[in-house]
Amino acid sequence: MNTETILYIILAGIIALSLALFQYIYKHRKRSKTYVLLTFLRFVSLFSVFLLVINPKFNKITFFNEKPNLLIAVDNTESVKYLDQDQKTRDLVELLQKDEGLNERFDLKLFSFGKDVNNLEALSFDEKQTNPTVVFERFYQVYGNSIAPLILITDGNQTYGNDYEFAAQNYKQAVFPIILGDTTRYTDLKIEQLNVNKYAYLKNKFPIEIIAVYNGVEEVSTQLTISTGNTVVFSENLTFNKEQSSRLVNLSLPANRPGVHSYKAELKPLANEKNTVNNIKNFAVEVIDRKTHVAIVSDIIHPDLGALKKSIESNEQRQASILKPTEFLNQKDDFQQVILYQPNQNFKLVYDEIQTLNINTFTILGPKTNWLEFNRLQSFMQQTVTNQYEDFQPSLNSNFNVFIVDDLNFSDFPPLQTEFGTATFSLPIEIILYKTVNGIQLNEPLLWSYEVNQKRAVVLNGEGIWRWRAQSYLDKKSFHDFDNFIGKIIQYLDSNQKRSRLNVSYESFYNGNDNVLLTAQFFNRTYEFDKTASLEITVKNKESEQSQKLPFILKQSNYQVDLSGLEAGDYVFTVKAQEENISQSGEFKILDYSVEQQFLNANVLKLQNLATLSQGTSYFINDTDALVDQLIKDERFPTIQKSTKKVVPLIDWKFLLAFIALSLSAEWFIRKYNGLI
Structure with missing residues (x-):
């Protein structure tokens, strides 16, 4: 409470006392006990009201005990069952959950993990990939600033992700591995x-x-x-x-x-x-029986060129070559597509040859584009030339219907730079990405496609797409999503087939541990994405003749069905829109392979190293009796007394209002009783 507030309270006390004395002592000149009591009650009432007006604030401190967290992460993959450790694992988890000493000392939090981490509900041991790294990454984010020792119940065999032994170094908490298996080595x-x-x-x-x-x-x-x-x-x-x-x-x-x-x-x-x-x-x-060869034509050196080449060649059906305009003219018959990167005055003959060969193009524009020359080289777009540049972030058009585009969280991607000014178009375009400035979406295209005279084209009005590929890797730890995005653009330009209202995307074959996901898009008669469609897939095993029907689920801008539970084999499928007579068929193969069944033993050495480096202790599943006792007695995991300081204004004290009401009521009753009213 500051000095100014204290002075106001003292002044309020003086005024309240003066008013009470004036009314009952000075005015009546009587000093009986009744008048003294009435003076006191009036003083209390007035002073309390003045306090509410001043509304001083007080610090309220409360103390509480915070138990350390004890994290229990259980391997829920097929390898545990294959090593015949599933029932022992269930028994151990139940024992830890019910132990009174542990629950009194720690706040227990249980999780299961496979390819990802989940809250523990039931152990099924049916997940097909093991990624212990994700355990340490998630726990570091959530429990990195608290006391949180970890019991890791696993066989230590990893099939997915970065090496967990290195990821654990960032966790900075004691790890107690429970090793599922033994050290017996078999031929x-x-x-x-x-x-x-x-x-x-x-x-x-x-x-x-x-x-x-x-x-x-x-x-x-x-x-x-x-x-x-x-x-x-x-x-x-x-x-x-x-x-x-x-x-x-x-x-x-x-x-x-x-x-x-x-x-x-x-x-x-x-x-x-x-x-x-x-x-x-x-x-x-x-x-x-053929390979798409893409020419990336550029008169400048830029990181975008390398990013495009890497993305295109991530699919081995495609090859990309970075060429100067003159080099392209000498090899023009070798390519099925052309990427025109920031055209300038040296691109005139390139545009003439593309027109003659009727090749589909992907044009990328930016600050180094010669805009006056570009406006002369083609007629579909005219850009206002201001010689000023602006950064634009992308925003996905959910109604884009030419081909399937997954949302890569474009709104968080770094901005691209291009010419500031409006552009006019002489033909209809299909917008894939809008321009966004300071979080406000503009009605201007950043990436779009168009078709004219059976020729397809895509245009990106922005320089710096290499940053998108880097950001995609930071978000997903893989270039796959961005490369797939570029691949769909190349695939669209690789075909001049008439677009369909139902498009299905799938792979020709899947490995046994892969997620078998099929995506689809359905459009109404005006080719707007239909979010109310009811799509159904019928999948049939060629060998067993068994078939099943499954519905697609709407996921943002497309429909998705997960067929990961299918057994290995050859399958044919038909996707049908139930309200209309529109369908698409195909076939794929699932290979018979389970990576979780490749292990004979637990990875004992790695788990023991993990325990040593984290200053924990490793135990075998059959020898965990000392674990609970060690955790309870370990002085590194104390219960911490904490306090919270809360500033409480006087007006929140409801009992003060009751006290004022009681004081006024008592004063009125005494005056009434003594005939003073």
């Missing part, structure tokens, strides 16, 4: 890794690299075979011993027919081998 052969390109080209050969590993001491012999259907296309005898425990096999197979072809690589099992699942790896190759 085992396995295909450690198989490298093959996803695509091959017709009448070429595609390379395969296989790393085979042996775990044992005696010398053994086996046979490596690669087969497709019932036909063996490759065979080689391999010998292993304690010194030579791995073999690298390189081979090439012919691509004679277009389409998706599945293969099986297999090591012949040993007589005493416990795990034979990891002896087999299925893979597939899509043989295509």
Whole structure:
């Protein structure tokens, strides 16, 4: 309470006392006990009212005890069940949950993890990928500034993400790994890794690299075979011993027919081998009969060029070449598409050749564009030339209907720079991204497409797309989403087919651990995205003839269905709009492979290193008796007494109003009783 408020309170007391004395003592000249009591009650009433007017503020301090958090993260993947540790894990989790000492000392928080982290509800051990790294990343964000030791119940085998041993170094909390498994080493052969390109080209050969590993001491012999259907296309005898425990096999197979072809690589099992699942790896190759060659024509050097080339060539069906305008003119017949990057006066002959060859184009404009020359080179767009530049951020047009565009969180992407001024168009355009300035969306296009005379084109009015690719990696830890976005633009320019009201996006084949997601877009008769459509997919297994129907779910600007639960095999599907007679069919393959079944043992050494580096202790699942006692007695995890300071104004004290009412009532009753009213 400051000095000024104290002075006001003293002054209020003097005034209240003066008024009370004037009314009952000075005015009546009587000093009986009744008048003294009435003086006191009037003083209390007036002083309390004055206090409410002054409304002083008081600090209210409350104390409470905060228990440390005890985080329990449980591996919920298939490998735990495959190692026969599922029931032991359930029993341990139940024991920790019900332990009175732990609950009294800690605030228990339970989670399960596979590819991601979730609150623990039930353990099913059916997740197909293990990513312990995400545990440390999420817990660091949420519990990084508090006391939060971690019990990590896992076999330590990782199949996805960055190495968790390094990610744990940022967590700065004690980690107590519970190792699911034992140290027993079994004799085992396995295909450690198989490298093959996803695509091959017709009448070429595609390379395969296989790393085979042996775990044992005696010398053994086996046979490596690669087969497709019932036909063996490759065979080689391999010998292993304690010194030579791995073999690298390189081979090439012919691509004679277009389409998706599945293969099986297999090591012949040993007589005493416990795990034979990891002896087999299925893979597939899509043989295509042509490759899209894209020319990136630019008269300047810019990071955007490298980003575009990387994105285009992330799909092996495509190749990109960065060329000067003169170089393109010498090789013009080699390309199916052209990217025109910030055209200037040297692009006149390039535009003439593109017009002659009727090639689809992707034009990127920016501060280094010669706008006067660009306005002369083409007629579809005329830009007002101000020689001033502005930064524009993107905003996705949810009604764009030419091809499927996923929202990459464009609104958070870095801005692109281009000419400031209005642009006019001489033909209809389809806006993909709008310009946004300071969070306000303008009715001006940043990225758009158009079609004229059976020729397709896309235009991006902004320089700096390389920053988008970098931001996409920061957000997703992968370039895949951005590269897929550019890939869809290239795919749109690669075809002149008439657009359909129903578009379905899917892969030709999926690995056994991949998420099998199909996306679709449906448009009404005016080609506006229909958010009320009812789409249904019928999926049929070619071999078993079993089929099932599933509905699509609306996800922002498209519909999505998750088929990840399907067994390995060949499938045909039909997507149909239920209200109208519109459908699209296709087929895909799911390869038989479970990465979680490739392990024979827990990764004991890695979990023990994790415990040592974090100053924790590792335990085997069968030897956890001392864990609870150690946690309770560990002085690094104290209960902390904290206080909260809250500023409370006097007007919030409701009892003061009751006190004023009581004082006035008592004064009135005494005066009434003594005949003073």
